[in-house]
Every structure is written in structure tokens, then in C-alpha cells.
Amino acid sequence: MSAVDWLRERLSDRTLFDHSCQPPERLSTRIPPDYLRRCFLPEALPDTLRQIPYTVAYRLALRWLAQCLGCDPTEEAILHARAERSLEEYVQLLAEDARLGPACALLSADERVYSPTEWAALVQRPVAQLVAVEPLAEKLLPHCTSWDELRTLLAQALAEAVGRGAVALISDFPQRTSLAIQPIDVATADRSFYEARAEMDAGLFQQLRHRRLLYAIFWVALEVAAELTVPLQIVLPRYPTRDPHADDPAYLRTVLDEPRYQHVPIVLVSPLRLHPHAIALARQYPHVLLDPGPSFLAYPGLARAMIRELVASVPTLKLLASTGGHFLPEHQWFVARVWRLALVEALGSLVEDGLLTLAEAEMDATLILAGNAQRTYRFPR
Numbered sequence: 001m002s003a004v005d006w007l008r009e010r011l012s013d014r015t016l017f018d019h020s021c022q023p024p025e026r027l028s029t030r031i032p033p034d035y036l037r038r039c040f041l042p043e044a045l046p047d048t049l050r051q052i053p054y055t056v057a058y059r060l061a062l063r064w065l066a067q068c069l070g071c072d073p074t075e076e077a078i079l080h081a082r083a084e085r086s087l088e089e090y091v092q093l094l095a096e097d098a099r100l101g102p103a104c105a106l107l108s109a110d111e112r113v114y115s116p117t118e119w120a121a122l123v124q125r126p127v128a129q130l131v132a133v134e135p136l137a138e139k140l141l142p143h144c145t146s147w148d149e150l151r152t153l154l155a156q157a158l159a160e161a162v163g164r165g166a167v168a169l170i171s172d173f174p175q176r177t178s179l180a181i182q183p184i185d186v187a188t189a190d191r192s193f194y195e196a197r198a199e200m201d202a203g204l205f206q207q208l209r210h211r212r213l214l215y216a217i218f219w220v221a222l223e224v225a226a227e228l229t230v231p232l233q234i235v236l237p238r239y240p241t242r243d244p245h246a247d248d249p250a251y252l253r254t255v256l257d258e259p260r261y262q263h264v265p266i267v268l269v270s271p272l273r274l275h276p277h278a279i280a281l282a283r284q285y286p287h288v289l290l291d292p293g294p295s296f297l298a299y300p301g302l303a304r305a306m307i308r309e310l311v312a313s314v315p316t317l318k319l320l321a322s323t324g325g326h327f328l329p330e331h332q333w334f335v336a337r338v339w340r341l342a343l344v345e346a347l348g349s350l351v352e353d354g355l356l357t358l359a360e361a362e363m364d365a366t367l368i369l370a371g372n373a374q375r376t377y378r379f380p381r
Contacts, residue, residue, distance in 0.1 A: 016369050104379065289320055
């Protein structure tokens with residue numbers, strides 16, 4: 001038996017702890033084809049949806065869904081089989097097929113999205129809450145008259161959310177502005193606050209993208225995470241920018257070098273292939289962890305190489321698995337299945353190359369699938 005086959009058999013019943021996702025939207029099991037297609041290429045423009053059946057991810061998903069649902073591997077057959085099931089039956093079928101375990105999920109302000117509590121009841125798995133820092137700041141912004149007031153209310157709201165059971169904070173500031181974060185003094189934060197409020201009062205505000213205010217908000221969140229000793233996820237840029245230097249994770253050294261925050265687990269979650277400097281940060285700083293999982297939706301064919309590179313270069317105690325799932329439950333299901341397939345093949349190849357023993361590979365897989373997340377988030381308690 002090959003190392004890959006041995007690992008596949010040994011890990012077949014091990015669950016995946018999806019530590020960074022969002023519950024899906026409140027949709028019935030009867031959906032139009034475009035919804036299923038958009039799940040696998042969320043950034044696609046409307047005219048691009050017609051081309052999605054020509055992607056590796058969508059073709060693979062149709063084959064896997066057909067096996068799971070017992071139907072032909074065609075879009076029409078899968079949508080029909082999906083519509084014949086109740087939502088509860090369908091999401092639990094996908095969860096079992098992907099061997100999903102506990103999850104940490106965002107509480108969205110969008111009423112179209114299930115809450116983590118509702119999703120836990122539907123999927124019959126423990127689901128803890130993540131607190132999204134920037135959307136919370138946007139919600140508080142209209143009720144504040146100064147940066148000092150926003151800072152105070154934000155810190156209070158974050159602490160209260162953790163007190164109610166949230167297990168971590170999550171920041172998406174790198175998706176809104178440059179990663180070149182720096183300390184922000186009160187006067188600068190105040191000026192940026194008034195700029196944002198002026199846009200809001202003029203009806204021009206759409207999303208918080210004011211660089212200095214975003215940096216100031218991040219430092220508040222980091223202070224709360226340090227005080228309450230909870231992890232802080234940082235979601236790296238989703239799309240390449242015109243200036244690649246603006247998306248360099250090396251800028252995070254400003255944060256990571258600060259001694260008073262070095263007990264806070266900083267989890268770098270990447271929707272794109274991990275930047276080499278992100279890997280370098282994990283090699284250097286004991287409190288930095290890495291998760292390439294959300295990128296597997298767009299690049300399933302590269303997942304094995306990504307995992308092999310990480311396992312070969314970073315302590316496996318620092319690697320976490322997530323799906324970045326949202327919109328439809330198929331997103332979470334698909335990435336979880338890619339994780340398992342790629343992890344087995346990556347570790348098996350390292351065994352066959354003489355770089356790992358079978359026992360070491362099994363231990364590393366167990367850590368990456370769930371053990372590291374359970375230790376980091378202390379969930380389920």
C-alpha cells in the first residue's frame with residue numbers, strides 16, 4: 001500500500017475544524033444554475049458565469065456532488081437532486097461527506113445570512129462566533145462624534161462580544177487598504193474619523209476605506225485581543241493590486257515586533273496563494289499562524305503543492321485549515337474536500353521522498369485538520 005493510500009485510510013474519519021468561514025445565505029435547496037456557478041467563482045461578472053463550467057473547480061465539484069447525491073455529474077441533475085431534499089437533510093449530507101467538525105463563523109449583519117447559532121442547529125456541529133472588526137466599526141460610526149468616542153465604543157463592543165462567547169476577532173483591513181500599517185496618533189485618527197463622517201453625512205459613504213482610520217481601528221482590536229487573550233485573524237488581500245508592494249505581509253512586522261502583543265495568536269488567512277513573506281513571518285514569530293485554505297476554491301489544482309511547501313518549511317503546529325465558506329454550503333463542502341485530498345497527497349509524497357515517516361505524516365495531518373485550531377481557539381470547551 002502506498003503512503004498516500006495508507007494516509008487516506010487512516011484519516012478517512014478525522015474531521016476538519018473550519019476555523020474561518022461564514023454561514024451561508026437563507027436560500028432553499030431549489031436554486032437557479034447561476035447561483036451554483038457563482039459559488040465557485042464569486043468575483044465573476046454576470047457574463048462570466050457562462051464560462052464557469054469550463055473551470056477545474058466547477059467540473060470537480062459536479063463530479064463530487066454527483067457521487068454524494070447519487071445522480072449524474074451534470075449541472076441539471078445535481079440541481080434537481082439538490083431541490084428534492086430539505087435544507088436540513090442537504091447541509092447535513094454535505095457536512096458528513098466532507099467530514100466537517102466544529103467551525104468558527106462570522107456573525108453577519110446581513111439578515112439574509114444565517115447566524116452561527118442558527119447554522120450550528122442546521123448542520124448539527126458546534127459553531128463558535130468570530131467578531132468582524134471593521135463592519136462593527138462601520139455600524140458604530142454614525143453614532144459617534146469623535147475618534148475617542150468610536151475607539152471607546154468599539155473596544156467595549158468587542159469585549160462584550162467575547163464575553164458572550166465569541167472566540168476570536170477577525171480583521172479585513174488588508175482587503176480595504178494597504179498592508180503598510182503604522183501606529184496612528186490621536187490627532188491623525190481624529191482627522192480621518194471626521195473625513196469618514198463627512199462622507200457619511202453627505203451620503204457618499206459606502207465602505208470604510210480610510211487608511212489611517214482603518215489602522216487606528218486595527219490597533220484598538222489588537223489591544224482588546226491582547227487584554228482578553230483571544231486570537232486575531234487577519235484576512236490578507238483577496239485580489240492582486242496594481243502595487244504589489246502594498247500587499248506585502250512583511251509590513252506586519254510593525255505589529256508583530258510589539259512585545260505587549262506577542263502573546264496574541266495572529267492567524268494570517270489567505271484567499272490567494274500565500275506570499276513568501278507570510279511564510280517567513282511564520283518561521284520567525286512564534287505567535288504567527290498560517291491558513292491557505294480559502295485560496296483552494298480558486299486554485300484546487302495547486303493545493304497539494306501549497307500544502308507540501310508549507311509542511312516542508314514551517315512548523316506544522318502553525319498551520320490551520322479553513323474554507324472561507326459563504327453564500328452556499330457547497331463552498332465550505334468543496335474546499336474541505338480539497339483540503340483532505342491535497343493534505344493526504346502532500347504528506348504522502350513527503351513520506352515517499354523519505355522526508356517524513358508515516359507516523360509523523362499522520363500526526364501532522366491530525367494537527368492541521370483540527371488539533372491546531374482546537375488549541376488556538378480553545379473550542380469546543
